[in-house]
Amino acid sequence: MGDVRWLTETEIDTWLKFRSVVELYPGLLDSQLRRDSQMTHMEYQVLAMLSEAPDRTLRMTTLAARTTSSLTRMSHVVTRLAQRGIVARSACALDGRATNVTLTDEGHDLLVAAAPGHVTQVRESFLDALSPAQLRQLDDICDSILTRIDPEGKMTAR
Amino acid sequence: MGDVRWLTETEIDTWLKFRSVVELYPGLLDSQLRRDSQMTHMEYQVLAMLSEAPDRTLRMTTLAARTTSSLTRMSHVVTRLAQRGIVARSACALDGRATNVTLTDEGHDLLVAAAPGHVTQVRESFLDALSPAQLRQLDDICDSILTRIDPEGKMTAR
DNA sequence: AGCAAATTATTGAATCATCAACCAATCACG
DNA sequence: CGTGATTGGTTGATGATTCAATAATTTGCT
Numbered sequence: 001m002g003d004v005r006w007l008t009e010t011e012i013d014t015w016l017k018f019r020s021v022v023e024l025y026p027g028l029l030d031s032q033l034r035r036d037s038q039m040t041h042m043e044y045q046v047l048a049m050l051s052e053a054p055d056r057t058l059r060m061t062t063l064a065a066r067t068t069s070s071l072t073r074m075s076h077v078v079t080r081l082a083q084r085g086i087v088a089r090s091a092c093a094l095d096g097r098a099t100n101v102t103l104t105d106e107g108h109d110l111l112v113a114a115a116p117g118h119v120t121q122v123r124e125s126f127l128d129a130l131s132p133a134q135l136r137q138l139d140d141i142c143d144s145i146l147t148r149i150d151p152e153g154k155m156t157a158r
Numbered sequence: 159m160g161d162v163r164w165l166t167e168t169e170i171d172t173w174l175k176f177r178s179v180v181e182l183y184p185g186l187l188d189s190q191l192r193r194d195s196q197m198t199h200m201e202y203q204v205l206a207m208l209s210e211a212p213d214r215t216l217r218m219t220t221l222a223a224r225t226t227s228s229l230t231r232m233s234h235v236v237t238r239l240a241q242r243g244i245v246a247r248s249a250c251a252l253d254g255r256a257t258n259v260t261l262t263d264e265g266h267d268l269l270v271a272a273a274p275g276h277v278t279q280v281r282e283s284f285l286d287a288l289s290p291a292q293l294r295q296l297d298d299i300c301d302s303i304l305t306r307i308d309p310e311g312k313m314t315a316r
Numbered sequence: 317a318g319c320a321a322a323t324t325a326t327t328g329a330a331t332c333a334t335c336a337a338c339c340a341a342t343c344a345c346g
Numbered sequence: 347c348g349t350g351a352t353t354g355g356t357t358g359a360t361g362a363t364t365c366a367a368t369a370a371t372t373t374g375c376t
Contacts, residue, residue, distance in 0.1 A: 004274040011285055014293050017300035018284065019203075020314045021307075023226045025180040027364090028307055034364095040332080045177075060355065068181045073333060075356055080332090097341045097354040116162040126176065127169055129306040130299060135172050137295040141288060142175035148287040149179075149186055156178045185334090192334095198362080218325065231363060233326055238362090255324040255371045 025125075032121045037114035042069060042077055043086075044118060047111040050087065050103035057102040059092060065157035086110060183283075190279045195272035200227060200235055201244075202276060205269040208245065208261035215260040217250060223315035244268060 007015065029041035037044075045067040050056050058066070064074040078101055081087045086107035092098035103111075130138065150156055165173065187199040195202070203225040208214050216224070222232040236259055239245040244265035250256035261269075288296065308314055 004277050005281060006277060007280070007285070011293075014297045014300070015280055015284065016316075017297060017304065017314075020226045021300050021303055022180045022183040024304075024307055024313060026184070031364090042332095061353085068178045070334080071355065072335080072357090076333075079356090092354095095342075095354080099355065119162050119164060122165070122173055123163060125306050126173065126303065127165070129302045134295070134299050134302070135169075137292070138299055139172045139175060141292050141296055141299075142172070142179050144287045144292070145179055145284065146175065146182075148283050149182055155182060156175075158174075189334090200362090219323085228364080229325065230327090230365080234363075237326090250324095253324080253372075257325065 028125060029118075029121065033114065033118060036117045037110070039110070039114065042067060042073075043081060044111070044114060046074075046077060046081065046101075047086070047103060047107055047114075050101065051108060051111055055102065056108070057100050060099045060101060062157070063101055065155060068155045081107070186283060187276075187279065191272065191276060194275045195268070197268070197272065200225060200231075201239060202269070202272060204232075204235060204239065204259075205244070205261060205265055205272075208259065209266060209269055213260065214266070215258050218257045218259060220315070221259055223313060226313045239265070 026041065029044075033039050033041055033044050039047075046063060049063060049066045050058055060071060060074055060078070063069075063078075064071045067074070069077070078087060078089065082089055085104060088102045088104055090100045090102065092100050127135070146153075146156055184199065187202075191197050191199055191202050197205075204221060207221060207224045208216060218229060218232055218236070221227075221236075222229045225232070227235070236245060236247065240247055243262060246260045246262055248258045248260065250258050285293070304311075304314055
């Protein structure tokens with residue numbers, strides 16, 4: 001239990017900026033997708049990950065890991081998407097505990113319709129805001145941070 | 159209405175990492191503060207900003223801007239903090255529309271008790287994860303992003 | 317002065333996330 | 347081969363955030 005190392009002025013500045021970004025960014029993504037495509041960013045991410053998976057199907061745990069979601073949260077998200085006919089749940093033949101989630105055709109149509117707006121948002125607020133050098137720097141920076149906050153890579157599996 | 163510029167593989171990689179960070183980070187801060195100090199990160203930020211203000215008092219709008227919060231959200235947060243005796247609302251003498259929010263002594267004690275744990279969390283998950291060069295890079299990167307997502311600086315006033 | 321527009325803030329309903337508790341299936345290992 | 351531990355997943359209650367609507371005050375203009 002050593003003493004706390006308080007932050008310097010410079011550290012506070014950088015920290016508060018970073019804090020603003022992580023606090024503001026999720027809401028930005030949510031509001032564009034909600035407004036234009038009636039879905040949250042987490043829902044979009046689910047559709048995107050399923051659309052790239054074999055048979056457009058993934059297990060709950062995998063889906064949660066690929067979208068940085070807790071299993072609990074994913075369960076609620078999938079319940080809502082299933083009620084809307086966007087995904088379908090099914091039992092996994094290989095493991096009786098597991099649940100498979102499949103993207104329906106309807107869900108795929110929804111993703112196709114939502115993608116341009118979302119990609120444009122990502123370009124305008126992120127990719128086009130930074131130089132190629134900054135993007136490379138940020139890639140490394142995110143690696144370092146993720147190593148600290150999710151050492152096992154449980155939440156960030158690819 | 160031009161065509162969408164889809165993302166390259168490299169862009170997708172960087173984007174998904176960044177996305178993971180912004181998605182994971184707020185929850186990390188919340189869970190440490192909730193566990194150790196019975197408050198959310200937004201509540202901590204309110205206490206921190208008030209503690210540095212003259213008379214430990216700020217107007218709602220200023221408080222919202224300094225904590226990257228909407229006014230609506232801040233109104234709810236302040237209602238809860240006031241119920242717990244951590245802050246006090248009062249009318250602003252200069253502008254009949256405005257509300258002042260003041261940190262109580264009890265609130266200040268709570269902040270003092272919570273600060274070491276929070277600062278340690280910030281060091282371990284952020285400042286100590288990055289080199290001095292990376293911190294400088296990230297400072298610039300955050301400036302660029304914030305310019306895009308909050309051009310007027312409405313949410314990020316200091 | 318007088319009135320429209322903008323600013324400041326609050327409220328209530330709906331939505332979403334988190335936490336704790338739980339259940340069922342599989343694994344590890346004596 | 348059985349039993350305790352682990353893994354995979356769901357549920358319901360609680361709490362926080364957003365959205366839309368509303369109200370009161372001030373500002374800008376003529």
